Amino acid sequence: MNWNCILERVAQTESTNDDLMARWRSRELIDPVSRLAKHQTKGKGRAGRQWFAEPNSSLSFSLAYPFNQPQQFLHGLSLVCGLAVIQGISKSLGLDEMSLRQRGLSLKWPNDLLINERKLGGILIEGGKLSSSNANERVWMIIGIGMNLTHSKALENATQLPISALSELNQKHMPMEADLVWLAILNALGDYLELFATKGFVPFRSQWDFWDAYRNQPVSISESGLIKQTGIAHGINEEGAFLLQEFDKAELTTIYAGDVSLRRHT
Numbered sequence: 001m002n003w004n005c006i007l008e009r010v011a012q013t014e015s016t017n018d019d020l021m022a023r024w025r026s027r028e029l030i031d032p033v034s035r036l037a038k039h040q041t042k043g044k045g046r047a048g049r050q051w052f053a054e055p056n057s058s059l060s061f062s063l064a065y066p067f068n069q070p071q072q073f074l075h076g077l078s079l080v081c082g083l084a085v086i087q088g089i090s091k092s093l094g095l096d097e098m099s100l101r102q103r104g105l106s107l108k109w110p111n112d113l114l115i116n117e118r119k120l121g122g123i124l125i126e127g128g129k130l131s132s133s134n135a136n137e138r139v140w141m142i143i144g145i146g147m148n149l150t151h152s153k154a155l156e157n158a159t160q161l162p163i164s165a166l167s168e169l170n171q172k173h174m175p176m177e178a179d180l181v182w183l184a185i186l187n188a189l190g191d192y193l194e195l196f197a198t199k200g201f202v203p204f205r206s207q208w209d210f211w212d213a214y215r216n217q218p219v220s221i222s223e224s225g226l227i228k229q230t231g232i233a234h235g236i237n238e239e240g241a242f243l244l245q246e247f248d249k250a251e252l253t254t255i256y257a258g259d260v261s262l263r264r265h266t
Helices: 016-025 077-093 097-102 153-159 178-199 202-211
Strands: 006-013 033-040 058-067 105-108 112-115 118-128 139-148 218-223 226-236 242-246 253-255 260-264
Touching: 006 016, 016 033, 016 058, 016 118, 016 139, 033 178, 058 178, 077 097, 077 105, 077 112, 077 118, 077 139, 077 178, 077 202, 097 105, 097 202, 105 202, 139 178, 178 202, 202 226, 218 242, 226 253
Parallel strands: 006 033
Antiparallel strands: 033 058, 058 139, 105 112, 112 118, 118 139, 218 226, 218 260, 226 242, 242 253
């Protein structure tokens, strides 16, 4: 580790995000802390969905990280975390980013990692500020990261979705060590979050464009399972918001947040 972060490792818990969220609500958080679980029994995805993970074939951890900026200035945080995860993957596999991109690794706005359009992992961010009246209180964000290390047919059956695994990118043909990948990602997160805290999302925009899975492609935007908008993906703006050229509109539509899932439109 190249920055100050408390490391915790447990065999089993319901949710590493919930563990750290409980400490946040109790005002027990002082320094950044990352909690890794070999097995999560109630892992979470976005919008309250369940996150499925196999104990011996996945990486599941959370990071509690404090910001001095108001929460409204943290647009693009999930995108920055996605870039840090890719940097950690690059270091742990010994592959440069161009090689990883050519092998199909990409990012799907706002929080998914893909390999050839099959889901590799996801990012869930919770937290905030407990007291709106205390101007000096730090904003704690709980960043949950889940990733498939090796392919699991049982996991694919459980999700009913095509999945991918980090082992598909592994040229070393050695077992994927969860701890090593975890530490490599944490190292990258330390650098990326420090820059994000001082400069915002702007320094990361062009880098995210490089990893954008659906830029200039027809997509559908859905909320709660219902398609709300269709059009051409035009990347992101300087805040990390998604830009959509709707088929029936001349101007770009800017989408910031919500229960939004991105799908290739057919």
